[in-house]
Amino acid sequence: MTSYTQEDDEHYRGEFGAGYEVGSFPKDFVYGPDDPDQDLTQIFAPDQKPKILLMGLRRSGKSSIQKVVFHKMTPNETLFLESTNKIESENISNSSFVQFKILDFPGQIDFFEPSFDSEKIFGGHGTLVFVIDAQDDYMEALTRLHQTVLRAHKVNPHLRFEVFIHKVDGLSDDTKIETQRDIHQRVNDELSDAGMEQIHLSFYLTSIYDHSIFEAFSKVVQKLIPQLPTLENLLNIFISNSGIEKAFLFDVLSKIYIATDSSPVDMQSYELCCEMIDVVIDISDIYGKADGMQVPFDKDSSSIIKLNNATVLYLREVSRYLALVCILREDNFDRQGLIDYNFLCFRNGIQEVFDVHTSQLQQLTHSTSPHLQTNGPTS
Numbered sequence: 144m145t146s147y148t149q150e151d152d153e154h155y156r157g158e159f160g161a162g163y164e165v166g167s168f169p170k171d172f173v174y175g176p177d178d179p180d181q182d183l184t185q186i187f188a189p190d191q192k193p194k195i196l197l198m199g200l201r202r203s204g205k206s207s208i209q210k211v212v213f214h215k216m217t218p219n220e221t222l223f224l225e226s227t228n229k230i231e232s233e234n235i236s237n238s239s240f241v242q243f244k245i246l247d248f249p250g251q252i253d254f255f256e257p258s259f260d261s262e263k264i265f266g267g268h269g270t271l272v273f274v275i276d277a278q279d280d281y282m283e284a285l286t287r288l289h290q291t292v293l294r295a296h297k298v299n300p301h302l303r304f305e306v307f308i309h310k311v312d313g314l315s316d317d318t319k320i321e322t323q324r325d326i327h328q329r330v331n332d333e334l335s336d337a338g339m340e341q342i343h344l345s346f347y348l349t350s351i352y353d354h355s356i357f358e359a360f361s362k363v364v365q366k367l368i369p370q371l372p373t374l375e376n377l378l379n380i381f382i383s384n385s386g387i388e389k390a391f392l393f394d395v396l397s398k399i400y401i402a403t404d405s406s407p408v409d410m411q412s413y414e415l416c417c418e419m420i421d422v423v424i425d426i427s428d429i430y431g432k433a434d435g436m437q438v439p440f441d442k443d444s445s446s447i448i449k450l451n452n453a454t455v456l457y458l459r460e461v462s463r464y465l466a467l468v469c470i471l472r473e474d475n476f477d478r479q480g481l482i483d484y485n486f487l488c489f490r491n492g493i494q495e496v497f498d499v500h501t502s503q504l505q506q507l508t509h510s511t512s513p514h515l516q517t518n519g520p521t522s
């Protein structure tokens with residue numbers, strides 16, 4: 144059974160409680176890898192965190208994805224990444240909503256080796272992300288995907304499957320669509336030939352050279368957040384009462400969005416919001432710390448950018464690693480007081496969801512069940 148320690152308690156309380164430092168987006172923060180010497184037993188030790196398994200053939204781009212999304216590595220730097228030789232594990236624990244373990248598997252891993260313990264690897268709560276290099280001949284990758292999915296599903300029917308059709312930056316728009324259609328078709332045909340049509344796979348076109356990889360990872364992470372419907376509901380209520388067109392709740396460090404309102408996401412709006420986060424981090428890093436001040440802002444700090452197309456970008460911090468970024472028309476920004484007030488109500492709502500989550504974690508210590516129940520209240 145997993146236990147909720149005093150350390151966890153301090154961490155969770157610190158997020159919204161007294162230790163909460165608003166405005167201090169830590170630019171230099173990096174996710175440290177787990178102890179490189181740890182063995183598989185430690186990597187797969189049961190804990191409450193879901194896991195994301197990154198699999199695919201050699202050089203398909205798995206480590207690059209992880210480095211670009213979670214380590215702010217520039218795409219060009221990934222050219223110098225060495226091949227991964229053993230399973231690399233990393234804990235991603237920013238806010239209480241963004242908590243998972245990410246495992247990067249070497250491309251050459253052999254499922255039939257005796258040391259490959261599929262029960263440990265595929266068991267538990269999580270997602271398998273399979274990366275296919277779309278610039279290469281993908282037939283071998285599809286065979287591997289098929290074997291992996293069948294094996295994993297047999298061990299754990301609850302595991303989710305996400306397929307990244309990756310490196311699409313080198314393809315024309317028509318080829319991208321054709322490649323996705325072809326892969327989708329072949330994978331589904333093979334699954335139905337194997338009598339496994341009930342297995343559902345989601346497909347994404349991705350590249351580390353644009354925001355598509357962040358968007359795809361956002362969707363993967365969102366499926367691991369049990370409170371997602373509640374967060375979406377809160378965002379819907381917030382935007383409809385504030386004259387806002389689109390709102391994203393961001394994990395500031397990775398720039399993946401953990402929730403958005405239910406209107407469709409267009410890539411341009413998402414990119415604009417990501418760029419706003421970069422600007423705010425850069426400005427607060429350079430000018431945020433006044434003489435003798437530890438914390439550059441107080442809890443009322445925010446950022447507003449007016450664009451020359453009568454659009455306003457509005458950013459507010461929700462907690463140390465969470466920010467709300469909204470897009471609205473300039474006319475609607477006349478009522479900024481209303482938006483500010485509604486934001487406070489929204490933040491209180493998030494706090495309530497967070498409190499429920501924390502109390503459920505605490506209950507877990509007194510329960511004998513190994514399963515975490517984290518459904519937030521429906522508002």
Ligand SMILES: Nc1nc2c(ncn2[C@@H]2O[C@H](COP(=O)(O)OP(=O)(O)OP(=O)(O)O)[C@@H](O)[C@H]2O)c(=O)[nH]1
Binds near residue numbers: 205248
């Ligand atoms: N054009 C393009 N190249 C990419 C992209 N993602 C990764 N690459 C390149 O692909 C090569 C292999 O990337 P890695 O991340 O090392 O691949 P891997 O899957 O981790 O490889 P193994 O560790 O051997 O399993 C590197 O040269 C990357 O720069 C992408 O989106 N577009």
